[in-house]
Amino acid sequence: MTKTLKINKNVEQGILELLRFLLDGGKVSGVFTLKRINKEGSVAYSLVTRSDELEDAVPLFPLMPVNAGKLLSRFSLRGKSNKPVAAVVKPCELRAFIELVKREQGSLENIFFISSTCGGVYPIEMAVDGAVENNLSKYWEAVKKGEIPAQIRPACRGCVEFKPYTADMTVDLVGSSDIDKRCMILLNTKNGEELAQDMKGDFLEKELDKKILDKFQNKREAERKKLFDEIEEKMKGLDGFIDIFGKCLGCHGCSKVCPICYCKLCEFESPDSEYKPSNYESDLKKRGGLKVPPGTVYFQIGRLDHIAISCVGCGACEDVCPVDIPISIIFKKVGESVQKLFDYIPGRDVKEEIPLLTFEKDELSEVED
Amino acid sequence: MTKETEKFEPRIVGFLCNWCSYAGADLAGTSKLKIPSSLTPIRVMCSSRIDPVLVTTAFLHGADGVLIAGCHPGDCHYDKGNYYARRRFAVLKKVIEGLGLESDRLRLSWVSASEGQRFAEVINEFNEKIKKMGPNPIKVKTSL
Ligand code: SF4
Ligand code: SF4
Numbered sequence: 072m073t074k075t076l077k078i079n080k081n082v083e084q085g086i087l088e089l090l091r092f093l094l095d096g097g098k099v100s101g102v103f104t105l106k107r108i109n110k111e112g113s114v115a116y117s118l119v120t121r122s123d124e125l126e127d128a129v130p131l132f133p134l135m136p137v138n139a140g141k142l143l144s145r146f147s148l149r150g151k152s153n154k155p156v157a158a159v160v161k162p163c164e165l166r167a168f169i170e171l172v173k174r175e176q177g178s179l180e181n182i183f184f185i186s187s188t189c190g191g192v193y194p195i196e197m198a199v200d201g202a203v204e205n206n207l208s209k210y211w212e213a214v215k216k217g218e219i220p221a222q223i224r225p226a227c228r229g230c231v232e233f234k235p236y237t238a239d240m241t242v243d244l245v246g247s248s249d250i251d252k253r254c255m256i257l258l259n260t261k262n263g264e265e266l267a268q269d270m271k272g273d274f275l276e277k278e279l280d281k282k283i284l285d286k287f288q289n290k291r292e293a294e295r296k297k298l299f300d301e302i303e304e305k306m307k308g309l310d311g312f313i314d315i316f317g318k319c320l321g322c323h324g325c326s327k328v329c330p331i332c333y334c335k336l337c338e339f340e341s342p343d344s345e346y347k348p349s350n351y352e353s354d355l356k357k358r359g360g361l362k363v364p365p366g367t368v369y370f371q372i373g374r375l376d377h378i379a380i381s382c383v384g385c386g387a388c389e390d391v392c393p394v395d396i397p398i399s400i401i402f403k404k405v406g407e408s409v410q411k412l413f414d415y416i417p418g419r420d421v422k423e424e425i426p427l428l429t430f431e432k433d434e435l436s437e438v439e440d
Numbered sequence: 441m442t443k444e445t446e447k448f449e450p451r452i453v454g455f456l457c458n459w460c461s462y463a464g465a466d467l468a469g470t471s472k473l474k475i476p477s478s479l480t481p482i483r484v485m486c487s488s489r490i491d492p493v494l495v496t497t498a499f500l501h502g503a504d505g506v507l508i509a510g511c512h513p514g515d516c517h518y519d520k521g522n523y524y525a526r527r528r529f530a531v532l533k534k535v536i537e538g539l540g541l542e543s544d545r546l547r548l549s550w551v552s553a554s555e556g557q558r559f560a561e562v563i564n565e566f567n568e569k570i571k572k573m574g575p576n577p578i579k580v581k582t583s584l
């Protein structure tokens with residue numbers, strides 16, 4: 072059983088009340104949360120230090136403008152936060168941040184995490200014309216019933232990691248039928264308990280409802296299988312592969328928004344990976360034709376080589392791809408197959424080493440010849 | 441075997457670690473063992489030097505096969521390099537396989553400095569396998 076705070080307000084107001092309480096009581100100096108930018112449904116992550124600034128905050132808004140793991144990395148890259156901050160993030164954002172911390176791209180110190188069981192987020196394009204706003208009530212209806220909301224990111228549709236692993240507090244959302252009336256926050260860690268102490272509300276002992284979440288998990292798993300099967304069908308052999316990736320523009324938008332692609336000087340953007348005249352000549356001699364710019368497929372395989380082990384399947388990459396390549400599903404699928412080799416779930420535990428930075432002496436004989 | 445494949449002479453890029461496999465290849469040569477001319481050896485200091493992206497480069501530019509060879513586990517000149525290399529290779533294999541491409545064109549083998557005979561066997565065997573697979577179809581694609 073986990074100590075749980077029950078606030079007798081709807082879940083959105085409940086969490087805002089908690090955030091205000093944390094700021095006003097001096098328990099944290101800042102809150103990192105989504106805030107509304109305009110009425111069309113655009114939101115952005117913000118750091119807030121005054122509780123009246125929380126007025127436009129929408130901590131649980133089903134949108135991920137940028138993977139927050141990436142932002143928290145920028146926040147703590149040059150040194151840990153001096154003051155305590157509460158960050159409200161989605162489970163895959165938390166996992167992405169943990170992966171970045173493992174790569175010394177940020178610090179967990181002085182950041183407390185509030186997350187939730189996650190119903191998924193809408194594609195970013197729906198945030199510019201009011202579509203998200205118009206869908207909000209349908210979204211929460213689906214979440215309440217433990218169903219997968221329509222139109223969410225494909226990556227979210229098939230995501231089975233919807234429960235946060237290491238959050239200090241978890242808001243009970245998925246399959247929770249009474250979120251209109253009350254807000255249940257599980258206090259998973261000592262820090263979580265201390266933060267919530269003296270908060271107005273009832274304290275009880277509770278667990279997330281396993282039966283409801285298992286059912287939800289099954290739905291997600293079925294979707295995941297469907298998405299993976301579809302990709303496998305399309306990506307048969309070299310021609311299928313070219314069908315999918317041949318249209319890549321080489322804009323590298325996918326890697327710019329990927330939380331795991333943290334390199335400031337990307338190998339695939341360095342002058343070294345530009346073709347020299349002699350490269351063009353030798354390639355053209357062989358092939359008689361060449362896509363310009365060359366190397367878009369090389370970039371995809373290279374990026375997979377580098378980050379598949381840590382892809383958290385957040386879907387940010389696919390969201391920005393101007394030519395709609397189902398990158399996040401491909402990266403998730405290949406990523407999972409790589410992660411499985413080492414029984415690794417990215418971001419599950421900061422103490423788990425990145426598998427490529429360690430080894431067992433006796434293993435993988437199946438790849439040796 | 442068809443006529444086509446009989447004519448086909450593969451091109452194999454071999455990344456060989458300086459301390460073991462390159463020396464093993466050298467020994468195979470000085471012992472006058474038969475080494476197929478298909479091999480283009482590239483000397484690297486350690487198998488762990490090989491970023492999978494290098495292998496990808498060779499593969500996409502039309503190498504019919506890519507061999508990575510290093511010291512036997514436990515014998516790496518830098519102590520642990522080949523253990524890391526093995527993990528990276530396993531990942532690369534999964535990536536290529538997961539994309540529906542031919543991961544069988546990639547091979548990892550351990551060959552020590554004294555194993556000239558083994559080196560000859562490894563490369564001949566790999567060469568035969570690649571011959572059977574035929575040319576890397578990537579070679580003629582123009583939209584990569
Ligand atoms: S965002 Fe799409 S078009 Fe741009 S590099 Fe990535 S896959 Fe290619
Ligand atoms: S590759 Fe795509 S899905 Fe995976 S972590 Fe990066 S942005 Fe998220």
Ligand code: FES
Nearest residue numbers: 457486510511521
């Ligand atoms: S030196 Fe040969 S594998 Fe490391």
